[in-house]
Amino acid sequence: MALNFFDKLSQNFIELLNDKDDYNVIIKVENKEKSFMAHSNVLKCRSPYFRRELENIQPNENNIKIITKSSVSAQIFDIILKYIYGGIVNLENVETRFIFDLMLVANEFKLEELTNKLEILLIDTKASWLKTHFSLVYRTIYDAQNFKKLENYCNDIIVKYPNLIFDSSDFTSLQESALVSLLKRDDLQMKEVEIWDYVIKWGISQNSTLPTNLEEWSKENFFTLKTTLQQCLPFIRYFHLTTYEVLDKIKPYKKIIDKQLWDDINQHLLAPERPVKSIILPSRSVLVTDLPPRTNKSEEFFSTIVSKDHVAEISTWIDRNTTAYTSTNNPYKFELILSGTRDGFASQKFWELCHGHAGTVVVVKVKGTDEIIGGYNPLAWDNSNINNQWMATNDSFIFSLKNGNIKNSILSRVKNQNNAIYYMGKIDQKSFGPYFGCDNFYIGNQCQCKCKFLIADYERPIRTPSSEYFKIVNYEVFEVRNF
Template sequence: MPFESFQKTCKNLRSFYEKGKFYDVQIIIENHPPNAKTFYAHKFFLCSQSPYFERQLIPDDDDINDKEENVTNLLVIKDISTEVFEVLFHSTIEFNDKSGLELFEILLGANKLKIEVLVHGIQSHLIEYQNEYLCKNFAMIYHPKTLDSNDFKFLTSILKNYIPLIRFIQFSSEQFKSMVRPYKKILPTELYEELIEYFLTPGIKLNSINTIPPPRHGLIDSTIITSKHAAFIASWVDRKDKQNIYFYPYECDENPYDFKLLLRGSRDNFSSTVFHEMCDNKTNTVW
């Protein structure tokens, strides 16, 4: 069934299920028990669209004739969020209203439930319209554990000329562990061993230091300001605007300061409590 037709069919059935009519399956989503929610559906439609539901609701073909008719089946699902399942259940996805992350989470749910029409529809949209998100979140989408030796060989052939340009020594130990170590197979053995030693023994001099580019001053880990903004802020810190009536802020490559991100709302939370926990009593801080 084409994706658009599938969505239309689900929309027509939705009104019946919301009124509690013509259903023979109750699905309880218990990802977060206090917020558990029950959905009503028809076994025939679920099983026709998803091998997962067919396996769960009709476990043994030999028992079908033995089951009583008009019996409501109860199915509990614990590892999909209510929000994601609601989208999957109604199958009316407004792609333009969803971020790349939201669509990816819905895709994972659709894949788990084996709803192939949704899987193909979401994948096509992500590839065509969210390719920037896919590129920036490669490690989340293509987990290293799912890559085989041929995949690593292919990655190595693509990235071998770019590895010398990576500023590994700007990584934190945690970043190295989560972002570099899983891909150690594509790094030269000598370089990887030296990096392990460097992160285990801070301050140690690397033999390959000449092959590892030095840190870029003014490089900003921010989704709000750019390196140019940081250079402008640095100019204010140094009171350059007061030293001369003709104010010339620092250029990005002239910025004498390294800016370290203390808090990111989308990562750490936007609450005032978190702000004070992470930013109070920090010297040389701007916000």
């Protein structure tokens, strides 16, 4: 039988960290503006990175070893040290971007346990943020080359929605390892000829000296492209292209393909039953979604306020996409948390039902008009505050949706991130529900709402001037989740 006393052990080591008498290491962070004192034995025991660094640093005249990490913020390093000493990581009321950056620093310091925990936390609870910042996440994890769970998570999304990467403006800056990992996937949902076109585009972009006119290419130009694409070309499914695709797309670049492969492609087109010497990769599988059996009963929709087209539009805004989602390719589902007509319009009910939910959309139907307005909060709602508190984020927005006489939707992103969302303390939770900016949009108790006409913390007003205060017939709150 073993008795564990980890809580007291953790507490004692945190006390050791706070003891400034016996330290023998100083770590300078945040452009050397902040210094932390630590103990070499603890650092070396907990982190392979610090073990290597400390072994290669000579102490100064006071027998102190100094490590400089200018690019690491003081706030992140404070959490890193508390984890190293006490195994404690407090992530209350922090932005998802902070968690992501903390994971990167933990990986840099070779803190495998913390890195893995944060990676799983992001995948399990911060999916909306990961998709909103998909390009940043995807490129960063491939730069680090040590986040296999996130790599697989991102690739699972891309194979279903390849436009997220292949149609992005910075596709040509994609790391080679990331592109190869996608080309290896048998379930990449693209036509093979389109994949070929993107691979050629990527390869050409890596060599700025290549002529723009293919007819002007020399033998050396083709060799340059072949060398650039040597890791990509083996994963093209040449034997599943049509004759016209080979003639129109592959043949102009046949000089970058090995002679044996080119001969086999042509033989396969003429006599597909004959064996070839080249490896024939399987065709890419098309994901098929089984349709439910047809019934006479009409499908029951999840909302009495917004349509599936509205949901697709809001999802596009969440991901900051330039290409709009449709109701058929929207990667998100909206799960209803609260409905005013079902759960009541008391403000306190909002804080009760929405507490802990992150990545939420609030929509309201304005009484006496066709207006549908709302807001998106990427942070988790929190009803535990004693006092009112501003929450900072760059990713929230408010909106008005096209509906009936309302001909155009309005998107208004936060411009003062420090006043993005207002979380009510215990007393004011009885009077106010969701609150965006300084009166830019809020829902008060029992259907009373306000939208400020003067531009304040968000880019633009979402209602035309008539009255800042208005009544609603219903409101709904959804959590945005992956399919």
